[in-house]
Amino acid sequence: xxxxxxxxxxxxxxxxxxxxxxxxxxxxxxxxxxxxxxxxxxxxxxxxxxxxxxxxxxxxxxxxxxxxxxxxxxxxxxxxxxxxxxxxxxxxxxxxxxxxxxxxxxxxxxxxxxxxxxxxxxxxxxxxxxxx
Amino acid sequence: xxxxxxxxxxxxxxxxxxxxxxxxxxxxxxxxxxxxxxxxxxxxxxxxxxxxxxxxxxxxxxxxxxxxxxxxxxxxxxxxxxxxxxxxxxxxxxxxxxxxxxxxxxxxxxxxxxxxxxxxxxxxxxxxxxxxxxxxxxxxxxxxxxxxxxxxxxxxxxxxxxxxxxxxxxxxxxxxxxxxxxxxxxxxxxxxxxxxxxxxxxxxxxxxxxxxxxxxxxxxxxxxxxxxxxxxxxxxxxxxxxxxxxxxxxxxxxxxxxxxxxxxxxxxxxxx
Amino acid sequence: xxxxxxxxxxxxxxxxxxxxxxxxxxxxxxxxxxxxxxxxxxxxxxxxxxxxxxxxxxxxxxxxxxxxxxxxxxxxxxxxxxxxxxxxxxxxxxxxxxxxxxxxxxxxxxxxxxxxxxxxxxxxxxxxxxxxxxxxxxxxxxxxxxxxxxxxxxxxxxxxxxxxxxxxxxxxxxxxxxxxxxxxxxxxxxxxxxxxxxxxxxxxxxxxxxxxxxxxxxxxxxxxxxxxxxxxxxxxxxxxxxxxxxxxxxxxxxxxxxxxxxxxxxxxxxxxxxxxxxxxxxxxxxxxxxxxxxxxxxxxxxxxxxxxxxxxxxxxxxxxxxxxxxxxxxxxxxxxxxxxxxxxxxxxxxxxxxxxxxxxxxxxxxxxxxxxxxxxxxxxxxxxxxxxxx
Numbered sequence: 001x002x003x004x005x006x007x008x009x010x011x012x013x014x015x016x017x018x019x020x021x022x023x024x025x026x027x028x029x030x031x032x033x034x035x036x037x038x039x040x041x042x043x044x045x046x047x048x049x050x051x052x053x054x055x056x057x058x059x060x061x062x063x064x065x066x067x068x069x070x071x072x073x074x075x076x077x078x079x080x081x082x083x084x085x086x087x088x089x090x091x092x093x094x095x096x097x098x099x100x101x102x103x104x105x106x107x108x109x110x111x112x113x114x115x116x117x118x119x120x121x122x123x124x125x126x127x128x129x130x131x132x
Numbered sequence: 133x134x135x136x137x138x139x140x141x142x143x144x145x146x147x148x149x150x151x152x153x154x155x156x157x158x159x160x161x162x163x164x165x166x167x168x169x170x171x172x173x174x175x176x177x178x179x180x181x182x183x184x185x186x187x188x189x190x191x192x193x194x195x196x197x198x199x200x201x202x203x204x205x206x207x208x209x210x211x212x213x214x215x216x217x218x219x220x221x222x223x224x225x226x227x228x229x230x231x232x233x234x235x236x237x238x239x240x241x242x243x244x245x246x247x248x249x250x251x252x253x254x255x256x257x258x259x260x261x262x263x264x265x266x267x268x269x270x271x272x273x274x275x276x277x278x279x280x281x282x283x284x285x286x287x288x289x290x291x292x293x294x295x296x297x298x299x300x301x302x303x304x305x306x307x308x309x310x311x312x313x314x315x316x317x318x319x320x321x322x323x324x325x326x327x328x329x330x331x332x333x334x335x336x337x338x339x340x341x342x343x344x345x346x347x348x349x350x351x352x353x354x355x356x357x358x359x360x361x362x363x364x365x366x367x368x369x370x371x372x373x374x375x376x377x378x379x380x381x382x383x384x385x386x387x388x389x390x391x392x393x394x395x396x397x398x399x400x401x402x403x404x
Numbered sequence: 405x406x407x408x409x410x411x412x413x414x415x416x417x418x419x420x421x422x423x424x425x426x427x428x429x430x431x432x433x434x435x436x437x438x439x440x441x442x443x444x445x446x447x448x449x450x451x452x453x454x455x456x457x458x459x460x461x462x463x464x465x466x467x468x469x470x471x472x473x474x475x476x477x478x479x480x481x482x483x484x485x486x487x488x489x490x491x492x493x494x495x496x497x498x499x500x501x502x503x504x505x506x507x508x509x510x511x512x513x514x515x516x517x518x519x520x521x522x523x524x525x526x527x528x529x530x531x532x533x534x535x536x537x538x539x540x541x542x543x544x545x546x547x548x549x550x551x552x553x554x555x556x557x558x559x560x561x562x563x564x565x566x567x568x569x570x571x572x573x574x575x576x577x578x579x580x581x582x583x584x585x586x587x588x589x590x591x592x593x594x595x596x597x598x599x600x601x602x603x604x605x606x607x608x609x610x611x612x613x614x615x616x617x618x619x620x621x622x623x624x625x626x627x628x629x630x631x632x633x634x635x636x637x638x639x640x641x642x643x644x645x646x647x648x649x650x651x652x653x654x655x656x657x658x659x660x661x662x663x664x665x666x667x668x669x670x671x672x673x674x675x676x677x678x679x680x681x682x683x684x685x686x687x688x689x690x691x692x693x694x695x696x697x698x699x700x701x702x703x704x705x706x707x708x709x710x711x712x713x714x715x716x717x718x719x720x721x722x723x724x725x726x727x728x729x730x731x732x733x734x735x736x737x738x739x740x741x742x743x744x745x746x747x748x749x750x751x752x753x754x755x756x757x758x759x760x761x762x763x764x765x766x767x768x769x770x771x772x773x774x775x776x777x778x779x780x781x782x783x784x785x786x787x788x789x790x791x792x793x794x
Contacts, residue, residue: 068295071288073351088333117336118296120221125328229755230448243751264751273591279530280519300519301442301512304530306452310592312750316452316512318443337441338512394591 033108036100045094046078053105057113060087088119096122192290193268193345194371194399195356196381201365203260208365209238212263212358219346219357221334223324233315233335235343236265236358245402247391257404263358263366266313266343267390267398268292274305274314283340289370290399291345299339306340310394314342371399405552408787409780415627416783423776430769433762434509442512445763450755451746455767456510460503462612462738463774464583465605467499467540469613471576472643478569484636487789490555491617491632493548494781496576500541502774509766529585536578543572548781556788580605587745595673596745598661604654605737611647612733614640619726620782622719630786637722638715645709648702648729655736673744676754681747683754690756691743694735701732 016023045052047059063085066072075082084090095101098121106113116124202209216222216236225231238261242250245262272292274283282299285292306314320337328334332348335341346356354360359368369378387401437444447454473492476482508514525531547569554561584602591597618640621632662670675681678696680689708714708725748754759767 064295064297068293068297069284069286071286071347071351089331114336118333120328120330120333122330125330128325128328229450231443232449234449239751243753246750246752276527277529277590279525279528279534280516280523281525282519282523298516298519298523299513300516302507302510302530303452303512304528304586306449307587307593307745308590310590310750312450315449317441318445318447319441337443340512391592396591 030108033104035102035104036097038094039096040094042094044079044081046076046083060091060115087115088121092119092121098123190290190372191288191370192270192372192399193350193369194290194378194401195265195345195359196367196378196385196387196401196403197263198365198367198385198403199257199260199262200403202263202362203256205365206260208362209261209263212362212366213237215357215361216343218327219329219332219349220344221325221329221332223321223334224326225324231318233317233321233341234264235315235341236263238262239264241404245388245390247393248388262402264311264313265358265400266292266345267311267396267400268343268345270397270399271395273308273310273394273396277304277308279304286347289350291347292342293344293347294341296333296335296339296341301338301340303340310391310396311398314340316340405549405556405784405788408784411787412783416779420776420779423772423779426768426772427776428769429765430767430772433765433769436762437509437766438514442510444760446757446759448755448757450749450753451743451757453510453742453746454757455759455763456506458738458742459767459770460506460510461583461605461742462734463499463502463506464537464579465609465733465737466613466616467496467503468576468580468606468609469611469616470496470499470544471573472610472614472640472647473617474569474576475573476639478566479573482639484633484639488617488621488632488636490548490552490785491621491782492613493544493551494785495613495617495620495778496544497541497548497781498774498778500537500544500579501777502770503537504541505770505773506767509770529582529589533579533582533586536575536582540572540575540579543568543575547572552785552788556791558792577606580609587741592750593745594669598658600654600657604651604658607647607650607654608733608737609647611644611651612730612737614644614647615726615730615733618644619723619730620778622723622726624782624786625719628782628786630789634717641709641714641722644726644729645706648706648733651733651736652702652706672748676747677740677744681754683748683752688747688754688756690758691740695740698732698735698740701728702736705729705732 047055052059067085073085075084077083092098098116102115213236217224220235222233222235225233241248241253241257241260241262243262244264268291270290272283272285275285275292278284279302280298280300282295283292283305284295301316303316306316317335317337317339322334325334346354346358349356356368359366367378367381369376371378371382373379381403382401385403387403389398389401392398433444445454445456470492473485473489477485477489508517511517520531520534547565550565551561551569581602584605587593587596588598588601618632618637621630621637624630625632659674662674672681676688677691680687680692682688705725705728708721709729711721713721714725743757746755746757
């Protein structure tokens with residue numbers, strides 16, 4: 001191998017640079033977020049909690065395509081309880097707070113979904129009323 | 133060394149290209165396969181097609197606007213427009229022509245029915261504002277133009293719908309629409325929405341929007357907001373059903389559509 | 405070969421820095437637009453496409469114009485173009501990059517641009533435009549690079565490359581045809597709804613592309629000691645004259661159809677462009693001076709190009725004529741054609757379009773980016789030529 005003197009230090013600097021967030025935080029991922037559960041105390045949702053945690057975004061996309069494209073606005077029935085398909089008009093009826101529920105994990109995982117650019121959260125709705 | 137690196141780069145480049153291209157090919161071919169798989173199941177529709185276009189298949193939602201009623205009670209149109217704006221969280225830019233978002237609005241006869249002869253217009257027509265909205269064409273040019281299927285025709289009921297999640301904001305549909313029915317969000321519309329209707333989203337900046345024939349209300353068994361607001365001036369229903377109210381109105385009255393020569397076959401009819 | 409771009413005279417670096425300055429301005433303007441939305445532009449509900457799409461349309465033509473060098477050289481074995489064919493191919497690369505940047509600048513949701521690939525829609529002309537533009541870009545990079553490499557090594561280019569060279573010829577025609585189809589397939593936009601749009605686009609492209617190449621080769625002769633050759637330039641001038649005349653002929657035909665038939669829809673946009681359109685007592689005529697300048701420039705440059713002075717090698721007149729022709733065609737297609745399509749709107753109302761300063765900043769930034777890329781590519785091409793001569 002030629003140019004050993006520059007390549008190896010260069011590689012080391014590169015590896016250190018890309019792993020910056022890991023070692024800068026002392027190999028600690030920080031406290032795991034605890035999203036606030038619905039006030040009503042319901043334990044069940046359309047899917048078990050861990051499945052929801054892992055794949056709620058796929059489910060929301062599926063619902064979106066069902067409702068908008070295939071006209072499938074019918075409700076989802078799980079364990080005898082009916083749920084509408086929708087973020088603003090279903091999920092957020094129980095999980096009323098974007099800040100205390102959705103954002104806790106999204107901020108932790110550094111994802112910025114654009115859901116609330118259009119969908120109105122109960123918080124946004126009350127804020128609009130107050131400002132007027 | 134050098135040679136190997138070149139080779140590696142070439143292979144890497146070719147694989148990257150193939151990687152980008154593959155999903156497109158898969159999607160395109162999968163779409164056909166799906167359509168083929170679905171066709172036999174939908175035997176009824178296929179049979180109807182064999183007999184030519186005389187037998188309309190499925191539901192086609194449409195609207196008949198009776199201008200005689202609106203001419204007598206012009207406030208009904210204002211009520212309908214307000215209802216539409218409130219239900220759909222439509223921003224109000226205070227008459228700013230650049231930014232305005234319009235789903236249902238009013239314009240003069242000459243503006244709405246541009247290809248009708250108007251050497252001399254009756255007083256009623258001259259003094260009455262006509263409602264304008266998306267025509268939910270049977271053969272919509274906007275759907276043809278859209279490069280992402282963000283606007284599409286619902287096969288179930290003939291409504292030309294929008295998916296705001298998918299729209300890239302290229303505005304090809306706005307150029308394609310011969311009725312000026314589409315509006316673009318040149319900026320974030322939220323600060324200009326007076327009051328939120330919590331049962332409907334707003335839009336984000338950078339997407340095109342238009343009338344959706346109140347799909348969300350139809351799903352709940354309600355009439356479109358404008359139809360409900362204007363007390364019988366508008367009849368709404370399935371024109372493919374010969375026994376529907378709208379079919380009876382169309383059978384009885386002489387109606388006109390906007391720009392019929394363009395072959396779009398609008399689903400909004402006017403009785404003048 | 406990329407290393408050739410890293411060595412140059414001070415003038416070369418000053419020129420790149422000059423372009424870099426405009427690129428920075430463009431980047432800042434685009435950042436503003438990205439954060440606020442397309443409301444930073446002068447576009448409106450009625451005129452929903454503006455400077456970005458019109459520049460895109462014009463530049464597709466410039467890219468396609470490169471084929472006027474490739475075709476005679478490779479198909480008709482016209483050896484005189486040997487030295488400058490690479491200029492045509494590299495111009496196409498820079499022009500297509502500008503086209504793609506203009507499209508990105510025009511999107512309301514640029515981060516979703518890949519939806520065109522993720523949700524392919526074969527009924528949309530934009531889908532095909534995406535394919536042919538990227539295909540033509542790829543072909544020009546491939547052919548230009550392989551042939552230049554071979555030239556540098558003073559060997560014959562590999563045989564397989566000729567397949568791609570020949571393929572690039574129908575692609576050049578297709579990029580501008582498909583771009584025309586974006587417009588001419590739209591019902592209700594009478595000005596665009598004309599079967600002559602694609603041939604008209606091609607005619608103006610085959611004039612604008614070579615005009616820019618001649619202009620650049622005059623500059624290269626002075627600053628880079630690169631001579632395209634008198635015979636090559638004269639042949640390009642002939643191509644330009646015929647193409648520009650065809651373009652004028654097509655415009656004339658549009659006038660005939662509009663004014664002789666008397667169909668209002670066919671007349672309105674032409675009336676707006678050249679004479680001003682009256683609506684509710686107000687005459688809308690923002691573009692009238694531009695359009696007449698365009699006509700005068702086109703006719704004037706054709707007359708100048710046809711004079712014997714050109715054939716005798718009067719470079720000042722040649723340069724001026726090429727500049728006039730390019731500008732005239734730019735106004736015709738890069739301004740008037742797109743803007744007038746929206747006038748009047750589908751409800752026969754008139755909204756005029758005036759670009760904002762921010763929009764102009766983005767536009768100039770993208771043009772500067774294109775010329776930046778062009779400079780680097782031409783630096784490579786010219787350096788290789790010099791290397792061979794040594």
